[in-house]
Amino acid sequence: MKNSIAERVGDFLEKYPPFDLIKPKKLLSIAENVSIIYLEKGDTLFKAGDSSQDHFYMVRDGAISLIHTANNTQELVSISDVGDIFGVRPLITKENYKLTASAHEESIVYAIPIQDFQEAAENNSKVYKYLITAFATNAYDSYSAEENKEIFVDYLPNNSQDLATFQTANYTKNPITCSVASTLQEAALKMSKNKIGCIIVVDNEKKPLGIITNSDIKNKIATGLYTITTSVSNVMSSPVITSKKGLTVADGQLQMIKNNIGHLCITKDGTVNTRLVGVLTHHDVLVSLGNIPSVILKEIKRANRTKKLRSARLKTNTLLKNYLEQNIPLSHIIKIISQINDAVTKRVVELSLQKMNSKPPVKFAWMALGSQGRGEQLLFTDQDNALVFEDVPEAKYEKTKEYFLELANHITKALNKIGFEYCDADMMGSNPEWCLSLTEWKQQFRNWILQPNEKAILLSSIFFDYNCVYGERSLVDELSDAIFDALENTSAFFKFMGSNAVKSPSPLSFFRQFVVEDHDEQKDLFNIKNRAMMPLIDAGRLLILSKHVKHLNNTGDRFEKLAAMEPENKELFESCSYAFKALLKFKTKQGLLHGNSGKYISLESLTKEEKLKLKRCFKPIHDVQETLKIRFDLKNFI
Known part of the structure; x- marks a missing residue:
């Protein structure tokens, strides 16, 4: 007699790694011994410090929060979604759990017996390599690594060209x-x-x-x-x-x-x-x-031509693809890819300075804007950047600006050759409007803040997410101080920003169907950036600015900071952070799959589970927009 429950479990497991690498008969032997656990929201599966168990876990439905606790403070590390595995520590080491796993929402979890799994996966290097990665991400003490400024160890793809995996292992030759x-x-x-x-x-x-x-x-x-x-x-x-x-x-x-x-x-x-x-x-x-990010960073720092920088950046796309395939948490991915992007830009500025006939006449800073400024640029996108230079006497102004415009042209041209397209709206440092002295930038921001209108808000949404990539950081810090000083003297600006943040309707229609585009080229496609991600980006920016928090640009980090600042809204803000990361990951996967930005998605190409995952991310958008309407009194302003 067939075990229909085991067959259903097996059918689910085979959709996801590493179980998709196991032969059907062996997979069924695992499924027959899987325990099915139902969890209410908030229920704890295991706690940090608990002894390792004889099984690891996979999310069947819902989501599981992995939480790090230190000094009586809890911090959300990541959320395991449908098909994700976690609690892999028992497979690798006998140490106690480092994280606490609890139900982020009503969930069903499969407990996979380690012994049955090991017997079924014996001698399958691809399976074990996947689990090594899961252990290094979900159970890895990322906090210690961050304190030591180490780069997360990555893994290469599972194929016959995987030189790192099939090379001879280097071991300690003279052991004690x-x-x-x-x-x-x-x-x-x-x-x-x-x-x-x-x-x-x-x-x-x-x-x-x-x-x-x-x-x-x-x-x-x-x-x-x-x-x-x-x-x-x-x-x-x-x-x-x-x-x-x-x-x-x-x-x-x-x-x-x-x-x-x-x-x-x-x-x-x-x-x-x-x-x-x-x-x-x-x-x-x-x-x-191989610590691949380190290798890429060294290659970037040693590059003496734009062609070599392009080669290094293209390797990053391969690295990104491998990370996503092996379910490495997006928080790790963002930090690594952002570091590489900034290193590329920094090297471009250094090489561009070598092309100039003289050294810079005064101190300056090159700022990344938009997605790179927020540390969210995972794929090649168009450029958003600006340049600020030290104030000079009026008699020297034109010559000084002329120098920095020439430098900015070298920089944007090189970035374009590497793969970062020119901005269609020309929001780049090579545009005289965005290559300004510190005083000019201060006045520009002051005008946007104290005399807000639709154009000012549009520009603010790009220029307020900036990051100093190269040069004199004190200029950028002084600019930030000026922005927050101006924000002290206005409330209208926040209302304009709030209005902009809630203008995008829900990504779902009244009948809970995806709202798709209706114009020619993108007809019937879902715009994940504009309809799902931008509302969260705009909301996070507005809320963090209203709290006068400086130097925090990343959308996920902004919501996590807000969760810490407002315990009464912790659940909402953590959900927003999780939703944004999930959407960014989804967009990136689509972009890699189709060789584009991933902005427009064909819904027909998605599985039912992928659509459900997307829809789960939309509720926080609605909830945070309702919060903005109340907090900034937008009812009669929209």
């Missing part, structure tokens, strides 16, 4: 060892002296007998199970898992996951019967896979 006659104290002193996390216990012929890690010391000594003077044989994990020289990164990954270990002993013939020659650690695997 101790004899089986040593005491734990002697072994620990060696570990401390050499600043290492493990030591290999060997016999007289240097054959590996066991391994001691920091976890062993914590679990067996600190708990009082053994004294510090006990023999290493009482504490070590034995037998060790071994492999021979020449193993690939993929082989190392497989053995570590299969045996639930973080260290692999390399011996002369690959068995415990020959001399130890090295140790491969989980860290070595990550390094071997």
Whole structure:
């Protein structure tokens, strides 16, 4: 008799990675043992600090929040949506959970038994590589990495050209060892002296007998199970898992996951019967896979021609595609791609300065505007930029401006060659209107703020999201101070901005159908940017400006800051942040798929689940627009 429930579970699993990489018969064996968990909104699945369980999870319906807690403060790290996996830590390490998982809304979750999964996915490197990535993103301590200014380790695609995965693994050649006659104290002193996390216990012929890690010391000594003077044989994990020289990164990954270990002993013939020659650690695997953003950034910094910068930026699109395919959280993706975009622009300015006949006459700053200014530019888009230069005496003004306009022309021309199209509205630093002295910029912004009209609001929506990419940051800071000083003296400007933020109707019609375009070229297409993303961008900008918060441009970050500032509206603002990231991710995927900006989407090409995901993002748009109407008294102003 067929198990219809298991078949339905299997049908769902096979739609998503890594289960789409598993053969149907084996996938059904997993599905037969999957537990189905129903969660009300707010229910907790596991908490930070809980012991690892014998399964990991996948979202069937709804959404699961992953929350980091520090100093009694909770911060939303990411939200796992339909088809996303999370709680992968038990597959990789025995450490406790680092994050808390709770239902963001009414949800159904599949609990996947680890043992059944491992048996079904045995020797499938693509499956395990995907899970390694999931672990490194969903369970990775991103907070520590941010503090250390590290770049998130990325992974390359699963194909025969994946050189990083199938290259020979680099391992530690001269591992620290101790004899089986040593005491734990002697072994620990060696570990401390050499600043290492493990030591290999060997016999007289240097054959590996066991391994001691920091976890062993914590679990067996600190708990009082053994004294510090006990023999290493009482504490070590034995037998060790071994492999021979020449193993690939993929082989190392497989053995570590299969045996639930973080260290692999390399011996002369690959068995415990020959001399130890090295140790491969989980860290070595990550390094071997390649810190691609670092490589790209180095390539950008060393580039001496626009052609090389274009090549480096094109690699970023491949990197972006791989990130999205492996479900890396968008917050990580945004930070990495934004850093690369800014590095490209900075190098373009440096190369453009080399083309000038003289050094800049005064200090200046190059500002990225729009999506790049917000740190949301994932695909190639048109340019939005501006230049501000230090005030000069009137007699020197024309010559100074002439210099910076020539420089700006070099910059925008190079950016265009790299792939960033010229702005159709000419909102670029090469336009005399947007290449101004600090005083001129201050007056420009003051006019927009104190004498608001439709054009001023349109320009403000672009120019208020700026970021200093190159040059004298103090000029940009002074400009920000002037903007907020002007905002203190007006309330009408906020009403104009509010009116602009709520003018876009709901992306759904009365009958909950998508509102599509009705003109020729885009007829029946859904404009995800204008109808879904821009209302959130405009709302986030208005609300954060009204709170007088400086230097916070990213839409997702703006809403998360608002959630912290207004606990009573935390749920709304967090939903807005999540919705915007989901929409940006969706737009980016569509752009990569069709080789365009992803702005216009053919609804016929979407699955039912994709349409449901989109519709889930629309409710926060309506809710935040209603909040704006009340907060800024827009009822009689619209």
